[in-house]
Amino acid sequence: MKVLIVDDEQAIRDSLGRKLRRDGFDIFLAANGIEGLRMFHLEHPDLVVLDIIMPEMDGLTVCQRIREVADTPIMMLSAQAIREEDIVQGLNAGADEYLVKPVRLNEFAARVQALLRRSQTVTPDTTVGYNDGYLNVDLQRRHVYVGPNKIHLTPTEFKLLIVLLENSGRVVTHRELLEQVWGHEYIDDIYYPRVYISQLRHKVEPDADNPIYILTEHRIGYRFEKHAPPPAE
Amino acid sequence: MSALNIISLVVDSISLTLAVLMLLLVFWQDSHSLPNALYGLLTLAMIIWFGGALLERVAVYIEAPIGLIGSGIRLAELGLTSVCVLLYLFSVVLTGAYSRYFLRVAGVGAAAIIVYQLFISYVASNPIDSTTDVNAITYSYGLSWSLLFGLLAVATLFVAWQQRRKFHDSLLRVGVSGIAIGILIELISPQLSSRLISLDMCVASTLLISYAQVRAQIIQPLTGRASQLKGFRDVGLAITSRLQLDEVLKTIATQAADMLHADGAAIYLSHDSVLELAAVYNMPERFIGQRLALGEGLAGQVAVDRRVSQVEDYQRDWHGLPDMQYARQAFGSVVAVPLVFGNDVMGVLIVVENPSGKRFDRDDVRLLEMLGPQAAVAITNSRLFEKQQELDRLKNQMIRMTSHDLKNPLFAAMSHVELLQEEGKDILTPEMLADVDTTWTQLQRMNRIISGILDMERIQSGTPTYEEFAIEDMIGIAVAELRHQAAAHTILLETELPVNLPALFGDRHYLIQAVANLVENAIKYTPDHGTIRVSAEQIEDHVVLHIADNGVGIPPDAQARIFERFYRAHPHMEQVNGTGLGLSLVKAVTDAHGGRVWLDSQVGQGTTFHIALPLSGIKGV
Numbered sequence: 136m137k138v139l140i141v142d143d144e145q146a147i148r149d150s151l152g153r154k155l156r157r158d159g160f161d162i163f164l165a166a167n168g169i170e171g172l173r174m175f176h177l178e179h180p181d182l183v184v185l186d187i188i189m190p191e192m193d194g195l196t197v198c199q200r201i202r203e204v205a206d207t208p209i210m211m212l213s214a215q216a217i218r219e220e221d222i223v224q225g226l227n228a229g230a231d232e233y234l235v236k237p238v239r240l241n242e243f244a245a246r247v248q249a250l251l252r253r254s255q256t257v258t259p260d261t262t263v264g265y266n267d268g269y270l271n272v273d274l275q276r277r278h279v280y281v282g283p284n285k286i287h288l289t290p291t292e293f294k295l296l297i298v299l300l301e302n303s304g305r306v307v308t309h310r311e312l313l314e315q316v317w318g319h320e321y322i323d324d325i326y327y328p329r330v331y332i333s334q335l336r337h338k339v340e341p342d343a344d345n346p347i348y349i350l351t352e353h354r355i356g357y358r359f360e361k362h363a364p365p366p367a368e
Numbered sequence: 369m370s371a372l373n374i375i376s377l378v379v380d381s382i383s384l385t386l387a388v389l390m391l392l393l394v395f396w397q398d399s400h401s402l403p404n405a406l407y408g409l410l411t412l413a414m415i416i417w418f419g420g421a422l423l424e425r426v427a428v429y430i431e432a433p434i435g436l437i438g439s440g441i442r443l444a445e446l447g448l449t450s451v452c453v454l455l456y457l458f459s460v461v462l463t464g465a466y467s468r469y470f471l472r473v474a475g476v477g478a479a480a481i482i483v484y485q486l487f488i489s490y491v492a493s494n495p496i497d498s499t500t501d502v503n504a505i506t507y508s509y510g511l512s513w514s515l516l517f518g519l520l521a522v523a524t525l526f527v528a529w530q531q532r533r534k535f536h537d538s539l540l541r542v543g544v545s546g547i548a549i550g551i552l553i554e555l556i557s558p559q560l561s562s563r564l565i566s567l568d569m570c571v572a573s574t575l576l577i578s579y580a581q582v583r584a585q586i587i588q589p590l591t592g593r594a595s596q597l598k599g600f601r602d603v604g605l606a607i608t609s610r611l612q613l614d615e616v617l618k619t620i621a622t623q624a625a626d627m628l629h630a631d632g633a634a635i636y637l638s639h640d641s642v643l644e645l646a647a648v649y650n651m652p653e654r655f656i657g658q659r660l661a662l663g664e665g666l667a668g669q670v671a672v673d674r675r676v677s678q679v680e681d682y683q684r685d686w687h688g689l690p691d692m693q694y695a696r697q698a699f700g701s702v703v704a705v706p707l708v709f710g711n712d713v714m715g716v717l718i719v720v721e722n723p724s725g726k727r728f729d730r731d732d733v734r735l736l737e738m739l740g741p742q743a744a745v746a747i748t749n750s751r752l753f754e755k756q757q758e759l760d761r762l763k764n765q766m767i768r769m770t771s772h773d774l775k776n777p778l779f780a781a782m783s784h785v786e787l788l789q790e791e792g793k794d795i796l797t798p799e800m801l802a803d804v805d806t807t808w809t810q811l812q813r814m815n816r817i818i819s820g821i822l823d824m825e826r827i828q829s830g831t832p833t834y835e836e837f838a839i840e841d842m843i844g845i846a847v848a849e850l851r852h853q854a855a856a857h858t859i860l861l862e863t864e865l866p867v868n869l870p871a872l873f874g875d876r877h878y879l880i881q882a883v884a885n886l887v888e889n890a891i892k893y894t895p896d897h898g899t900i901r902v903s904a905e906q907i908e909d910h911v912v913l914h915i916a917d918n919g920v921g922i923p924p925d926a927q928a929r930i931f932e933r934f935y936r937a938h939p940h941m942e943q944v945n946g947t948g949l950g951l952s953l954v955k956a957v958t959d960a961h962g963g964r965v966w967l968d969s970q971v972g973q974g975t976t977f978h979i980a981l982p983l984s985g986i987k988g989v
Contacts, residue, residue: 144776144777144780146777146780146784147779147780149784150780150783150784150786150787151783154783154786188772214775214776214779215772236776236778236779237778237779237782239782239786240783240786240787309835323877325833325876326833354834354835354873355836
């Protein structure tokens with residue numbers, strides 16, 4: 136497994152790299168955003184760890200650039216997080232995960248493992264997809280169509296959609312979502328579902344502001360509402 | 369004497385009595401202003417004219433000696449002369465349509481004419497040509513007098529027409545014109561004059577003027593007070609509800625002009641003994657930023673005098689430096705009020721009418737005088753607010769920098785110590801490993817302090833992340849975190865929770881931390897073998913948590929300060945190590961949830977902290 140670590144602090148790159156290397160990863164290090172992006176295209180890592188504040192090109196931009204071409208899981212690692220908006224901003228840029236410095240090396244390594252696990256194996260319990268004529272989810276091939284268009288979902292978004300779909304008609308609480316989509320290490324990161332639900336809605340809902348599929352249950356969680364397929368011709 | 373004339377005289381005397389009563393009312397309200405003084409003199413002249421007319425007719429009626437009749441006529445002539453002169457002066461002063469030296473020249477002229485009239489009354493022969501018929505005492509004024517009266521009457525009519533916008537009340541204009549026309553009638557026809565037509569008209573017009581004066585100066589201010597107060601309150605609200613300085617200034621200028629129905633307004637702010645034009649309403653924006661030294665211009669003068677000042681006609685009456693480049697051409701009537709807060713003149717507000725506009729009256733000046741302090745407070749507020757915002761911005765920036773600049777090296781150090789712990793455990797001596805552990809503990813402590821500061825910042829400035837959760841869970845997690853620590857001090861840590869507690873809506877993470885901080889605090893200040901009890905209960909629409917210990921207690925003087933950052937109630941207890949942020953975080957979290965935290969404590973007996981949280985969730989959620 137290849138992990139690319141982009142951080143302008145040499146001491147941090149060094150310790151993170153050593154930790155992951157000892158856990159058996161192939162490590163690539165970059166000291167700024169541009170170098171990181173170049174190395175990404177060169178090495179095709181399985182996971183990217185990105186600092187946010189860096190010279191040349193900041194982590195958010197690197198993240199967006201990577202997202203334009205790949206689904207590679209991205210972990211933001213920043214000292215910057217003060218408010219939820221900062222974290223949400225990171226996740227909105229396409230990151231799968233936002234860790235705040237300082238973090239214990241063991242926890243960091245565990246999160247790297249969890250993120251890789253999450254992005255690699257999406258094995259839905261049900262094999263039945265969903266199709267109502269507008270929204271079409273093909274679980275076998277992991278394809279999602281909205282109307283006639285095939286849309287692109289990141290692994291996390293896809294998993295989120297599947298968990299909601301499996302529990303359709305029932306409210307899934309924030310914590311259930313965190314546990315099932317992200318893993319129980321994430322149980323306290325309750326802004327994750329909110330941000331990802333918002334992104335998912337923009338992709339699958341006819342009108343993201345007035346959702347008809349992914350409904351909010353105020354203060355509790357979210358519920359997927361199935362719609363009757365159009366009459367057969 | 370015909371019945372008609374008798375009726376005329378009776379009606380006129382009643383009218384004049386009424387006019388005098390109204391005059392007294394107006395004088396009671398304001399006897400100092402020039403227009404009112406002239407109005408009083410005019411009424412007096414009218415009474416003299418009427419008195420003369422009355423005397424001559426009564427004298428004829430009772431067949432008194434011809435000298436008495438002549439005296440009546442002289443009196444009437446004196447009255448008429450005074451009425452003509454005073455009417456013209458009154459109309460000019462009322463409309464402010466005079467140039468710089470007019471008042472002095474006109475005053476002298478008027479006095480000369482009246483004295484001359486008195487003089488000739490005394491020396492001249494009996495003016496009566498014929499008294500064959502009591503009902504037709506005809507006499508003429510002579511060409512020169514007629515010409516003078518006519519000129520004055522026509523001039524008055526001209527002023528009344530040309531300056532019609534400047535009459536506060538259209539009735540005043542009608543009254544002034546009425547008297548002037550009456551005078552012309554008097555001159556045109558001795559027959560009409562003998563029938564008292566012109567006198568009737570003039571008396572009626574005087575009554576009209578009196579009524580208009582009472583209406584404008586007494587009735588309208590009284591009836592308008594409610595709406596004026598409401599308007600004033602609205603202005604106050606509009607001014608004080610804004611926080612950005614430029615918005616506040618713009619609002620003050622706009623509202624002041626609106627309130628006075630004026631053409632424009634401007635605000636100068638004082639910086640380092642210079643006035644700078646900071647906001648305008650309905651004036652060229654390009655003047656903004658222009659400066660006046662203190663004492664320069666009307667605004668500069670007002671800033672020095674600290675008193676409201678009114679200039680009736682800027683072009684005519686203001687002799688100092690102009691307030692703005694175009695002021696001499698563009699300003700008519702101007703009121704300037706200092707904006708004083710405490711001992712400082714914050715600035716000057718000027719309200720301006722264009723040269724052909726109305727003149728400001730006493731009420732306008734008073735209103736503006738009342739507005740001044742409010743405006744000064746609003747300006748001070750917004751200045752403080754902007755300063756505070758700037759400080760907040762700096763603070764946030766510093767916290768961000770701290771977070772980044774300290775956390776990166778801290779993280780680097782911590783991760784390397786972790787690597788050393790792992791990789792060195794088989795190589796290092798026990799002493800070295802102990803050193804590494806100490807380094808780790810101290811780095812962690814540093815991290816706690818930085819995180820504490822950042823947490824405080826996040827709670828105070830950010831939006832908490834709300835979710836619904838069980839109170840039992842919150843307390844359970846907080847207590848579980850510290851059970852080990854309590855056990856180490858052989859402190860009994862127990863919870864007492866009723867079964868049917870409702871769910872709470874709030875930031876679970878920080879609420880757990882708040883409870884944990886209180887429990888940790890209790891552990892620190894409770895001697896070994898002590899007891900700490902955490903309980904909760906629902907009281908109406910709040911849930912109240914109690915964290916009680918039987919520790920050292922908090923002295924009363926320290927209780928008030930206990931929630932301040934870095935405050936320590938027991939600085940001498942060296943062995944207690946903490947960040948000094950724990951309780952301030954409790955307070956910040958509670959505040960952010962719309963709740964309340966307080967304590968009961970007895971030195972030597974123990975302390976109980978209480979946290980009340982609203983169950984309905986938080987305001988606005």
